[in-house]
Amino acid sequence: MASISSVRGFKDILPGETPRWHHVEERARKVFSSFGVNEIRIPILEKTELFKRGIGEATDIVEKEMYTFLDRGGEYLTLRPEATASVIRAYLEHHLYAEEPLSKLYTIGPMFRRERPQKGRFRQFHQINVEFLGQDDPRIDSELIFMLIHLLHTVGLTDLSLEINSLGCPECRPAFRKVLTSFLEDKANTLCEDCRRRLSANPLRIFDCKQKGCQEAITEAPCILDHICDECGRHFKEVQKNLNLLNTSFTINRKMVRGLDYYTRTAFEVTTNALGAQNAVTGGGRYDGLTKLLGGPDIPGIGFAIGVERLISLIPEEEAATLHPDVFLAALGSEARDFCYRLSNTLRLAGLKTEMDFSDKSLKSQMKRAHKLGCRFTLIIGEKEMKEKKAQLRNMEGGEQREISLASFSDLAACFKRLIQSPS
RNA sequence: GUGGGUGUAGCUCAGUUGGUAAGAGUGCCGGGUUGUGGCCCCGGAGGUCGAGGGUUCGAAUCCCUUCACUCACCCCA
Numbered sequence: 051m052a053s054i055s056s057v058r059g060f061k062d063i064l065p066g067e068t069p070r071w072h073h074v075e076e077r078a079r080k081v082f083s084s085f086g087v088n089e090i091r092i093p094i095l096e097k098t099e100l101f102k103r104g105i106g107e108a109t110d111i112v113e114k115e116m117y118t119f120l121d122r123g124g125e126y127l128t129l130r131p132e133a134t135a136s137v138i139r140a141y142l143e144h145h146l147y148a149e150e151p152l153s154k155l156y157t158i159g160p161m162f163r164r165e166r167p168q169k170g171r172f173r174q175f176h177q178i179n180v181e182f183l184g185q186d187d188p189r190i191d192s193e194l195i196f197m198l199i200h201l202l203h204t205v206g207l208t209d210l211s212l213e214i215n216s217l218g219c220p221e222c223r224p225a226f227r228k229v230l231t232s233f234l235e236d237k238a239n240t241l242c243e244d245c246r247r248r249l250s251a252n253p254l255r256i257f258d259c260k261q262k263g264c265q266e267a268i269t270e271a272p273c274i275l276d277h278i279c280d281e282c283g284r285h286f287k288e289v290q291k292n293l294n295l296l297n298t299s300f301t302i303n304r305k306m307v308r309g310l311d312y313y314t315r316t317a318f319e320v321t322t323n324a325l326g327a328q329n330a331v332t333g334g335g336r337y338d339g340l341t342k343l344l345g346g347p348d349i350p351g352i353g354f355a356i357g358v359e360r361l362i363s364l365i366p367e368e369e370a371a372t373l374h375p376d377v378f379l380a381a382l383g384s385e386a387r388d389f390c391y392r393l394s395n396t397l398r399l400a401g402l403k404t405e406m407d408f409s410d411k412s413l414k415s416q417m418k419r420a421h422k423l424g425c426r427f428t429l430i431i432g433e434k435e436m437k438e439k440k441a442q443l444r445n446m447e448g449g450e451q452r453e454i455s456l457a458s459f460s461d462l463a464a465c466f467k468r469l470i471q472s473p474s
Numbered sequence: 475g476u477g478g479g480u481g482u483a484g485c486u487c488a489g490u491u492g493g494u495a496a497g498a499g500u501g502c503c504g505g506g507u508u509g510u511g512g513c514c515c516c517g518g519a520g521g522u523c524g525a526g527g528g529u530u531c532g533a534a535u536c537c538c539u540u541c542a543c544u545c546a547c548c549c550c551a
Contacts, residue, residue: 055542110549114475132551161551166475168545177551244548260547309550330551357551382509413509421511432509446511 059165059173061359069373070362074205075158078178081201085193087154087180092136094160098126104135104344106311108251115163129162132310133179134337134353135344141183142346152184158358170328176358186338186350188285191316192292198332198354199298202320206365210331213303214293214318215275216286217254220339222279223314227253229272237267257305273304282315289316312337316352325360332356376470378420379406380413382432390431393459400463402470421446427469431456 056062063071079089098118105112117129130136137155140146146153158178165171180198182190195212202210218226231253238246240263245256257268278286293300300318308317317335325331334354341349377397381390390406397404405423407416413430420428430442435456444451454465 058542115549163550165549166547167543168547171550175551255549258549327546328550332551355551360551380510412504414507414511415504417509417511419511425511428511430510434509442510444510449511451510 057173059167061172061174067362070365071358073365074178074358074362077204078156078158078201081197081204082156082180085154085197087156087197090137090140090155090157091159092133092140092157094130094162095127096130096136096139098128100135100139100344101128101131104138104312104340105132109309109311111163111310115165117162117164131163132161133157133159133177133355134181134312134340137179137181137353138183138340138344138346138351141181142341142344147184147341147347147349150184152182152190154180154182156180168328169326170357170360170363172359178356178358178361179353180334181351181353183341183351184349186285186315186336186352188288188316189292191285191289191336191352192296192298194334194352194354195293195300195318196296196298198320198334198356201356202331202361205361207322207331207361209324210320210322212298212300212318212320213306214289214300214316215303215306216278216282216289216315217307217313217317217335218274218278218282219314222277222282223274226272226274226277229277230254230274233271234267240264240267252311254307255309257307258309268305274307275302275304285315308333308335312340312343314338318354322364324364328360330357331360331364373403374424374426375403375405376426377402377404377466378416378423378425378428379404380416380420380428380430381406382413382430383436386431386433386436389436390429393462396459397463397466400460400467402463402466427466 082089098116101116102112107113111131116131118126119128121127137157141153141155156179158176160174160176162174164173167173180194182194195214199210199212217223231249234241234249234253234256238249241249241256242259242261242264245259245261245264248255248259254274256264257271259265259268275286290300290302303319306317306319308319313335315336315338317333319333320331321329322331323329332354334352336350336352338350339348340351341347379390379394381387387408387410391408394404394406405420405425407419411419413432417428425446428444428446430444435441439456440453441456442451443454456462
């Protein structure tokens with residue numbers, strides 16, 4: 051029988067990697083609690099309609115990357131390709147906007163997009179999502195970005211660059227779009243095939259294209275920053291002022307546009323050069339029209355998504371500590387093994403990380419095992435020790451060994467706790 | 475969806491113009507110490523050379539097909 055492998059683009063997170071995941075998630079939760087951001091847990095499956103409306107019918111995600119299927123009830127369901135639409139859905143469905151003027155929410159979990167996998171891109175990947183809903187004060191934007199940068203520093207990242215831009219609003223973007231389209235139409239023959247298609251579908255996206263001809267066409271193209279309305283311009287200036295106030299350095303990337311339809315005004319991205327072609331660790335922006343689009347009242351919002359796999363691949367090795375057992379019990383003879391079997395599980399109840407070997411192996415091989423596991427102490431109990439109610443306690447770091455009395459289990463647990471806490 | 479690269483031991487890889495080369499290192503198990511880890515030495519287990527077909531007296535090696543992995547494009551976290 052051929053063995054079954056995992057689904058393409060779906061990765062196992064192995065025991066050697068989970069400490070890094072814990073590290074990231076724990077730090078994130080701690081930072082969020084300082085900033086008053088509360089966790090919300092949302093389903094992985096939603097009605098397909100939610101993403102079609104929320105993300106945009108014409109986006110690549112909706113057009114060709116969603117895992118969608120027909121449920122037995124005759125309804126189309128989709129494995130979520132992103133979290134924001136779901137969070138907004140929950141926010142509206144449970145009327146959270148009626149409870150507080152500002153809801154600060156985070157969620158951590160898997161997303162699904164059926165893309166071709168490559169470095170830093172998977173079909174199931176994980177995101178840390180944060181959404182601030184209820185207000186459009188530019189101080190909200192800057193605080194969210196400030197928190198994001200703080201979080202990235204906290205998990206150990208350096209050498210990041212923050213880029214921001216403003217994408218305008220429904221008042222000013224359509225006008226800019228016309229200006230841009232008419233400018234690019236003259237250069238259509240220098241654009242790549244994809245961008246010629248974008249010309250009518252979503253001309254802003256041409257800014258993202260890496261093709262030479264398109265890049266050249268874009269360098270002289272009008273910038274959205276020069277065409278946003280006064281209100282958007284003031285908002286963007288305030289965001290910058292506040293970032294400076296919070297000592298958060300940034301660069302303005304006049305060509306940054308984001309791929310999802312719902313973004314308005316502030317857009318931002320954090321990139322690194324250590325990730326290959328998929329260099330965005332995190333990205334986000336304001337989406338003031340989204341709640342209305344999803345059938346709710348008109349409530350402004352802003353959020354970001356961190357790619358956890360990409361983030362973890364950037365964490366320095368030493369940040370992810372591995373867990374070594376405190377003590378290994380090496381038993382010789384069946385009587386000693388029974389004794390150690392009871393003792394090991396008693397010590398564990400007392401909170402000591404304890405290991406032993408059940409097979410009838412030589413002391414030498416048990417010692418090797420203890421060493422391999424990185425145990426700090428080994429307690430050696432053989433037939434002789436059982437008779438004399440004593441045991442050999444060996445410190446695996448220095449190798450010194452002494453005899454201790456096999457008193458009650460609780461005494462032993464207390465003894466080990468003292469030893470473990472003492473500096474080596 | 476499109477292109478490039480790679481598939482040999484658990485892992486990292488070597489295999490000379492097709493001709494006793496199925497190999498190394500590492501890891502695993504055991505021994506050198508009848509009850510003591512690390513360093514060293516010795517031994518052992520482990521592979522239908524991704525799969526299928528073809529050429530040939532003979533294929534890990536050449537050809538075709540297929541699958542997987544990987545990188546890049548598209549797009550995004």
